[in-house]
Amino acid sequence: MTTPVIRINPAIDAKAARDAYKRDGFVQIADIFEPHVAEHMARMIETLTYDLAFQGEEDKPVLLTQEEIRQQGQQMGQRIRNLMDRTGDNYGFLYQSYPLITAYLTGRDAGHPIHRLTEWLNAEFTAFGAFITDEPRVAKADGQLTRYRPGDFIGLHDDVGPEDSHRLTAYTLGFTRRWRSDWGGQLLFHDNKGDVSRGFVPRFNTLTLFKVPQLHSVAVVAPYAKVHRHSVVGWLRDHTP
Numbered sequence: 001m002t003t004p005v006i007r008i009n010p011a012i013d014a015k016a017a018r019d020a021y022k023r024d025g026f027v028q029i030a031d032i033f034e035p036h037v038a039e040h041m042a043r044m045i046e047t048l049t050y051d052l053a054f055q056g057e058e059d060k061p062v063l064l065t066q067e068e069i070r071q072q073g074q075q076m077g078q079r080i081r082n083l084m085d086r087t088g089d090n091y092g093f094l095y096q097s098y099p100l101i102t103a104y105l106t107g108r109d110a111g112h113p114i115h116r117l118t119e120w121l122n123a124e125f126t127a128f129g130a131f132i133t134d135e136p137r138v139a140k141a142d143g144q145l146t147r148y149r150p151g152d153f154i155g156l157h158d159d160v161g162p163e164d165s166h167r168l169t170a171y172t173l174g175f176t177r178r179w180r181s182d183w184g185g186q187l188l189f190h191d192n193k194g195d196v197s198r199g200f201v202p203r204f205n206t207l208t209l210f211k212v213p214q215l216h217s218v219a220v221v222a223p224y225a226k227v228h229r230h231s232v233v234g235w236l237r238d239h240t241p
């Protein structure tokens with residue numbers, strides 16, 4: 001079977017999406033890919049081997065390969081308990097990640113079609129994002145695949161990264177085939193009273209774009225969720241390295 005070329009579904013009404021983003025600082029676009037393209041991407045996203053990402057001891061993100069996790073042995077459980085403690089007091093996250101740009105640059109999974117996704121993110125997708133957000137400074141996209149298992153989450157944050165991170169807009173491409181609304185895992189937006197103003201269930205073949213900064217979180221995935229929450233996530237950035 002030939003690998004389909006990744007491209008945005010030509011049936012998308014980009015003008016309507018642009019109007020919605022301008023109005024709300026947020027837009028969700030269903031059926032962002034044609035079905036055969038979405039299926040190809042979902043298969044890659046579901047089958048690659050991921051690392052473990054969490055907020056580390058010095059409040060710096062940590063990424064451990066499966067091999068590194070094995071080497072940690074019993075220590076790993078204590079590190080995760082410490083993470084929960086820190087998250088309760090401050091901020092934390094826990095999920096599986098496949099770092100697209102690093103993988104591309106270091107030759108990880110050499111020859112794998114996932115690298116066509118990384119190239120597409122920095123070609124058609126970046127141009128599409130610049131159009132929808134009406135933000136000519138958008139020059140590139142970083143990205144990671146994320147997999148949330150039961151218990152995984154991201155605490156409350158606003159996506160303002162380190163000073164030099166140049167994040168203009170956050171994006172997610174949802175690849176969760178089925179979800180039930182009591183399985184957690186929603187992308188939640190929080191208002192300044194602590195109420196959740198909007199919550200979005202994980203979806204399949206759906207692009208979400210939202211303006212940075214906005215307070216949001218990913219709700220803890222329920223212990224009884226039957227599937228993993230899969231997406232491609234990252235930020236559209238300006239040209240600064």
Ligand SMILES: O=C(O)CCC(=O)C(=O)O
Pocket residue numbers: 146154159172186187216217218231233
């Ligand atoms: O996966 C999502 O829906 C949002 C992810 C997110 O907020 C982040 O990675 O900063």
Ligand SMILES: [Fe+2]
Pocket residue numbers: 157158159170216
């Ligand atoms: Fe975020």
